[in-house]
Amino acid sequence: MSSPSPTAGTTPRLRLAGIRKVYPTVVANDGIDLTVEPGEIHAVLGENGAGKSTLMKIIYGVTRPSAGEIHWEGERVEVANPARARALGIGMVFQHFSLFETLTVAENVALALPGRPPLAELTQRIAEVSEHYGLPVDPRRHVHALSVGERQRVEIIRCLLQNPRLLIMDEPTSVLTPQAVRRLFDTLRMLSVEGCSILYISHKLDEIQELCHTATVLRGGRVTGHCKPAEETPQSMARLMIGKDLPVCEHGPAATGGEARLQLSGLSHASDDPFGTDLRDIHLDVHAGEIVGIAGVSGNGQQELLRAISGEERIAEKFPVRIGGVEAGRLNAAQRRRLGLCFVPEERLGRGAVPSMSLADNAVLTAARNAGLVRGGFLSFARARRFAAECIERFDVRSGGPRAAAKSLSGGNLQKFIVGREVLQTPRLLVCAQPTWGVDVGAAAFIRQALIDLRNRGCAVLVISEELDELFEICDRIAVIAKGRLSPARPVAETSVEDIGVWMSGLWPGAEPLPAEVADAAA
Numbered sequence: 284m285s286s287p288s289p290t291a292g293t294t295p296r297l298r299l300a301g302i303r304k305v306y307p308t309v310v311a312n313d314g315i316d317l318t319v320e321p322g323e324i325h326a327v328l329g330e331n332g333a334g335k336s337t338l339m340k341i342i343y344g345v346t347r348p349s350a351g352e353i354h355w356e357g358e359r360v361e362v363a364n365p366a367r368a369r370a371l372g373i374g375m376v377f378q379h380f381s382l383f384e385t386l387t388v389a390e391n392v393a394l395a396l397p398g399r400p401p402l403a404e405l406t407q408r409i410a411e412v413s414e415h416y417g418l419p420v421d422p423r424r425h426v427h428a429l430s431v432g433e434r435q436r437v438e439i440i441r442c443l444l445q446n447p448r449l450l451i452m453d454e455p456t457s458v459l460t461p462q463a464v465r466r467l468f469d470t471l472r473m474l475s476v477e478g479c480s481i482l483y484i485s486h487k488l489d490e491i492q493e494l495c496h497t498a499t500v501l502r503g504g505r506v507t508g509h510c511k512p513a514e515e516t517p518q519s520m521a522r523l524m525i526g527k528d529l530p531v532c533e534h535g536p537a538a539t540g541g542e543a544r545l546q547l548s549g550l551s552h553a554s555d556d557p558f559g560t561d562l563r564d565i566h567l568d569v570h571a572g573e574i575v576g577i578a579g580v581s582g583n584g585q586q587e588l589l590r591a592i593s594g595e596e597r598i599a600e601k602f603p604v605r606i607g608g609v610e611a612g613r614l615n616a617a618q619r620r621r622l623g624l625c626f627v628p629e630e631r632l633g634r635g636a637v638p639s640m641s642l643a644d645n646a647v648l649t650a651a652r653n654a655g656l657v658r659g660g661f662l663s664f665a666r667a668r669r670f671a672a673e674c675i676e677r678f679d680v681r682s683g684g685p686r687a688a689a690k691s692l693s694g695g696n697l698q699k700f701i702v703g704r705e706v707l708q709t710p711r712l713l714v715c716a717q718p719t720w721g722v723d724v725g726a727a728a729f730i731r732q733a734l735i736d737l738r739n740r741g742c743a744v745l746v747i748s749e750e751l752d753e754l755f756e757i758c759d760r761i762a763v764i765a766k767g768r769l770s771p772a773r774p775v776a777e778t779s780v781e782d783i784g785v786w787m788s789g790l791w792p793g794a795e796p797l798p799a800e801v802a803d804a805a806a
């Protein structure tokens with residue numbers, strides 16, 4: 284339940300009047316008024332591309348508005364840059380991470396703090412905050428070795444260390460486990476009771492209902508509604524947001540007896556990162572016509588497993604990974620794609636798409652061969668643009684068209700583009716990490732249905748996700764990865780969210796005890 288709503292009648296912590304932001308191809312914010320009271324947890328709701336992140340970036344001084352006023356605690360202010368925002372008492376946790384990969388957690392946090400405190404002292408403070416708020420992270424680890432979930436924890440901790448009076452959270456829970464979400468909500472409620480205001484963006488309507496006092500709905504850059512989430516249901520909020528009822532996934536029975544398109548037989552691989560997770564004797568078959576899900580808490584070997592399957596990480600022996608029956612362990616990513624593998628990585632900016640390149644060029648990166656973009660040995664840019672345009676249309680990617688830079692898309696729209704680009708190649712095997720991360724409820728239902736349709740057309744689909752509800756909705760079988768080992772895959776009808784939750788700690792029937800040093804490190 285949400286904490287009691289803050290008392291009205293005080294000077295608002297933040298008041299926006301007529302905020303407008305015009306980009307070359309779109310009006311991202313079109314005269315937005317918004318008021319946030321002290322201690323209020325205020326949700327901003329809207330479809331992908333509605334203008335939520337743009338508005339938050341304006342408040343945090345990352346983007347300058349084309350028109351409009353910002354009033355902070357009763358006074359009109361110009362927020363020229365994030366340093367000014369932080370000086371006012373505004374903190375922000377971004378949807379896309381802004382961490383330096385080659386630095387440690389503590390070094391990254393130090394960069395954001397005024398006065399650059401000594402590292403030893405900072406390490407201690409990080410450990411305290413992470414312990415206090417239940418956000419486990421080791422301050423000495425390098426960021427490049429962290430999973431997405433762990434990186435997000437660092438972003439949150441970095442913000443909390445600055446004692447903000449307004450905390451902006453742009454989809455903070457998208458890669459947190461249910462337990463971590465509970466703890467984060469406790470933290471946010473504590474902050475709210477202490478008077479800190481929170482602007483909260485999320486596509487998870489049940490979370491908004493549970494946490495937020497008020498919500499403002501945006502559509503097409505304008506405010507289209509307000510509500511008190513506690514008085515709504517997730518369905519009624521979805522209707523407010525997208526203007527219609529949510530579609531329900533149509534599944535149909537799983538095909539049986541399809542050929543094995545992915546075979547992992549005793550895949551073991553030592554991570555070259557000292558803080559990474561070693562893969563231990565992983566066995567899994569994914570057949571044509573089924574969706575297999577891998578559940579697990581981030582940082583348990585998902586990244587390493589994805590890399591071993593995609594070919595980003597080649598392994599010493601060729602036999603433990605077979606794609607379409609071909610021993611593929613030593614093949615690189617391009618060679619594996621030629622076997623019919625398509626792949627949606629965990630990070631959409633960087634691994635999934637090159638931010639500065641156009642959508643058409645990003646299509647070429649993975650679809651050149653499978654989508655017939657190469658003719659007579661030459662790349663056809665016209666075909667690439669047509670392919671990107673088809674993807675934009677079929678997956679309802681709101682963008683400036685095939686020539687728009689990937690970085691100009693809203694997070695959810697870029698995710699739709701990346702998933703669409705892979706699905707439209709009609710893969711024989713699709714491996715998908717966090718397929719609906721940051722995607723609005725309507726688009727998430729669409730992507731899930733696209734995966735089911737692929738499976739119904741005979742594709743073998745492997746989905747790695749931390750969203751148990753999503754896995755239970757779309758998968759035929761589910762396995763769990765824990766500390767680098769994979770459980771057996773169980774038919775969804777024969778298991779439950781509770782069972783899978785227990786398996787996530789590594790305890791499934793017949794699980795071998797972990798070697799002492801791993802068990803100690805994990806304890």
Ligand SMILES: Nc1ncnc2c1ncn2[C@@H]1O[C@H](COP(=O)(O)OP(=O)(O)OP(=O)(O)O)[C@@H](O)[C@H]1O
Nearest residue numbers: 306311331332333334335336337691692693694695
């Ligand atoms: N730097 C930019 N250049 C051009 N267009 C941009 C830029 N940033 C955002 N836009 C456009 O502004 C609109 C609003 O984007 P914004 O990221 O604010 O949406 P959002 O509501 O946060 O979406 P999501 O839920 O997908 O994160 C979109 O059409 C987007 O393509």
